[in-house]
Amino acid sequence: MTTMTLAKALNSGLRRAMEDDGNVLVMGEDVGRLGGVFRITDGLQKDFGDDRVIDTPLAESGIVGTAVGLAMRGYRPVVEIQFDGFVYPAYDQIVCQVAKLHFRSKGRVKVPLVIRIPFGGGIGAVEHHSESPEAQFVHTPGLKVVACSNPADAYGMIQQAIASDDPVIFLEPKRLYHSAKADVDESAELGPLWESRVVRPGTDVTLVGYGPTVSTCLDAAAVAGEEGRSIEVIDLRTLSPLDLAPVQESVRRTGRLVVVHEAHLTLGVGAEIAARVTEECFHSLESPVLRVGGFDTPYPPARIEEAYLPDLDRVLDAVDRTFGF
Amino acid sequence: MTDPVFGPAPAAADDPELVQLLTPEGERVHHAEFDLDFSADQLRGFYRDMTLVRRLDIEATALQRHGELGLWAQLLGQEAAQIGAGRALAPQDFVFPTYREHGVAWCRGVDPVRLLSLFRGVGHGDWDPNEHNFALYTIVIGAQTLHATGYAMGVQRDGAVGTGDPTRDTAVVAHFGDGASSQGDVNEAFVFAASYNAPVVFFCQNNQWAISEPFERQSRIPLYRRAHGFGFPGVRVDGNDVLATYAVTQAALQRARDGQGPTFVEAYTYRMGAHTTTDDPTRYRLSEDVEHWKLKDPIARVEVYLRRNGLVDDEFLAEVANEADELGERMRRECHELPDPTPTGIFDLVYAEKPAELAAQQASYEAYLASFSDEAEEVSA
The missing domain is CATH 3.40.50.920 (Rossmann fold)
Structure with a gap:
C-alpha cells in the first residue's frame, strides 16, 4: 500500500502497463523530457526510451491520426491531449476514424487506443483549459469513455483502458491531480472497469x-x-x-x-x-x-x-x- | 510578380520538369535519374493490368447506371498512375488508399467485387487490410495520410527499415489527390513524416479536379514543390506514363525502405470521367480540355510501343480483351449476389467487446421485429 496523488497513480499505472506490454506507447505534446505539463508521464521517457514515449509535433489531429496508424501496425498507443479544449482539432480523427474503423472493417481492424484528456475546471486557467467535452464522445458509437475520480481508480483504470481492444477516451479530473491523495495497493487485483x-x-x-x-x-x-x-x-x-x-x-x-x-x-x-x-x-x-x-x-x-x-x-x-x- | 523586398513569388505557371519514360506517342525516352530497363513481360503486364482496371471501372459505372450501385468513383484516365504505383510495391509494403484506388487494389489482389460492396451499400469495407496490405477505402479526404504516417512510424519501431534485407524493409504509401493537399491532416502528415523520417511515400494523383474546383484553387505552385518546405524531396511524374510512374515510385519506396525518409510523388494526370457518378463535369469544364488529355491516354501509348516493337501480337491483345469481358461478366453476376447485411447484425460490429447496454438495445429491437412475425402468425392462424 502506497500513498499517492492521482497524478502519481496515473504515472504508476502507465509505467506498469508499459512494463507489461512492449507494444504500449505514450505519445503527445511535451510528454517526453518534460513529463507532460501535469507531469503524468514523468520519467517514462528516461526509462522506456523515446521510441516508446514520443514527443510529437504540436498537432492534435496528427497525434491521433498517427496513433491510429500505429495501432493498425500492432501497437497500443496512449495519447495525451494536453488540455480538454485542445481535443477539437483531433475531433474528426476521433469521431470518423478511431470510432468507426472497427465497424467499417467488420471487426478486422481494431484500434486499441487510449486518448487521455485532463478535463474540468477549478484550476484558475485561461480559456480552453477547463472544459468538459465528455458528452461529445459519449454520443459517438464506437468509443468508450471513462472518468476516474480517485488515485486507486486512476491506477487501475488506466491499465484496463490500455488493455481494452476498443478505443477509450480517458478523462482525468485535472484539479485533483495533485490534491487527491489516497492509499493505492499496487498489488491488488483490479476490479471491473465498466461498472459504476x-x-x-x-x-x-x-x-x-x-x-x-x-x-x-x-x-x-x-x-x-x-x-x-x-x-x-x-x-x-x-x-x-x-x-x-x-x-x-x-x-x-x-x-x-x-x-x-x-x-x-x-x-x-x-x-x-x-x-x-x-x-x-x-x-x-x-x-x-x-x-x-x-x-x-x-x-x-x-x-x-x-x-x-x-x-x-x-x-x-x-x-x-x-x-x- | 517580384516584390521589391521579398523577391519573386513562385507561380503555378512555372513549367516543372515532368519525369517521363514513354511519350503520349509511344516513344521510349530516357531520364537521367529514373530510367529502368523493363522486360517485355513487364510491359505486357502493365498493358494487361491497365486494360483490366479500365474495364473494371467501366463495368462499375454501368452497374451504377443500372441501379445496382448507389455510387461509383471513376478512375478513368488514372490507370497508369495507379498501376505504376501498385506494381512498384513489395509484398510487405502497406498502402493507404482514398476511395478511387481501384487500380492499386487490383495490384494488391483485392477482388473487384469487394470494391463494389462499398458502393452498393452492403458494407463500408469488405476486405481484410492485413491480408492484402491494403487499408480500407477512406472517404474523409486526407485522413488516411496520417494513418499511413503512423503505420510507417510503427514500421520504424519494428526495425523494418534500413536493414538491407529486401524481404523485411518496408515502405508505406499514402494515396491522396490534389484537393486533399489543402487538408490539414495531409499537411500534418507531412510534418510528422518529416519529423520522424518515417518510411512513407506520399503519392498524390493530381487529376486536376476536386469535384468542380480546378487545381489552381488548391495551390499556387506545383504540388511536388511543397515537399521541399516540409523538408523532404518531391518529384512530378507523368501520371499517364506507367513506366515513369513505376520507376519513380519504386525509387521513392526504396528510399523509404532504406531509412531515408518520406518522398512526395506528384503523378500528374487527368480525371477523364466525373468525380463520381453523381457529378456532371459539363457544368464546370471544357470538352476541349478532355479532348486534349485523350491524346495522352495511358493505355494507348503502351499499346503503340508494344506493337511497334513487336512485343505483342493480335493473339495477345485478343486474350486480354477476352479476359476483360470475363471480368466484366463476373462483376455483373457477383454484384447481384452480394448479400445484404442484416439490420440486427450492425450491433455486433461496433466494438471488440460489446457493451451490455448495446446488447440490450439490440435485444429490444429484435423483440420489436419479432412482434411483427407474431402478428403475422396470428393473422395466418
Missing part, C-alpha cells in the same frame, strides 16, 4: 457524479448527513457504456436522484441518465430527476469559475428541491 460504484451508502437521495464531481457529491453527503439526511453517492466511472444498474437499484430505494457534472446541462450525460432512469424507475420516483451542472454558456473567466462549477451549496439546493414535489 456506490461510494457512500444512503437511503434518502441518490447523488450521481463522475470525475471531479464525485468529491463534491461526497462533501454534500457529509453535510447532509449532519442535517439528518442520508445520501447515497454513486461514482459512475464509465460514461460509455453507462452502467446504470446500480443507479436504478439505488433510485428504487431512495426515490430521488440528482446528477452532478461540470459539463453544460443541455444534452449532457445527466440528461441521458434522467431519461433512462425515468424509463426504468418511473413508479419509484418521488421527484423528477434533477441535474446540477455547468451552465449553457461557454466556460467563464477563471475569477468567476467557482460560480459556474457545481459546488456543495448548489448540490444541496438540488437535494432540497427533490423534497419539494
